[in-house]
Amino acid sequence: MPGFPAEYYQEADTFSTVLDLYRASQGVQWTMLSPAPMISPGERTGQYRVGTDSPLGDAISAEDFAVAIVDELEKPAHAGKRFAVAN
Template sequence: MSTITVYGSTGMVGSAITAEAASRGFAVTGVTRKSPAVVKDAVEGVTYVTGEISDTADVVAKAAATDILVLSVPGARDGSSVQPIIDAHTALIPALAEANVTARIFIIGGAGATETPDGTQLKDTPDFPAAYKAEADSFAEILDLWRAAPEGLDWTMLAPAPEIAPGEASASYNLGDDQPAGDFVSAGTFAKAAVDELGTPAHRRARFTVANA
């Protein structure tokens, strides 16, 4: 049985991935900033522990003890600085490489760094919402950091469609590489695609994206 450790396991996307992985028989550890005792809607069979993506040494230790490490931690959306999430990934990549971590690293990215047909990132198009620009910029930078990661790191980034919201998984989904695969994805569909990829890897050291069919 493969083991999965999910940072951001109580967020909209992270909780959906946690539940989907547990339902398929993975041994799942959910990492949360909250006390495990107060996790709402805890998934049966999941072990919850406390952790922060900014605690590099602890993330590396958790990565060394699992088969798959999922990083589902968004940047700040309340007007505060997004620099901490950039700093966390900047510190984590070389630390994982130095520790020779063999776990697969699965990062939840953002739609803003996906591209229009002419190669423009969505975050740089005129109609992109200003409220999400800073976070989109941060995850474009984070994508570049992972693309430059040492060859020994086995990473994948999955980005959502431009609109993502809570909801059950659709019967099928569409995948894309640099361009969005559609306009909308539910959290359930996103989680389904993520765990499909974790069970049968097809996008190693690459970013891909998903939308409801």
């Protein structure tokens, strides 16, 4: 993919393969959370954007990423889907 950082390609390709396997599965309950490309310590704002298969932004704080995980666990909204989060 043009412009995709080479140092992240192998990991992204692996997750793409896993996502394809989930989507093809039957009888498996799954949800996949795709963070923004950069996760780093920062401020917990409790606010983040949610999307589906496309990246929403360049970064998310580790604190808001954790909030997104807990929010999905407490109120599942993406069963059988991949979703993305970013600040």
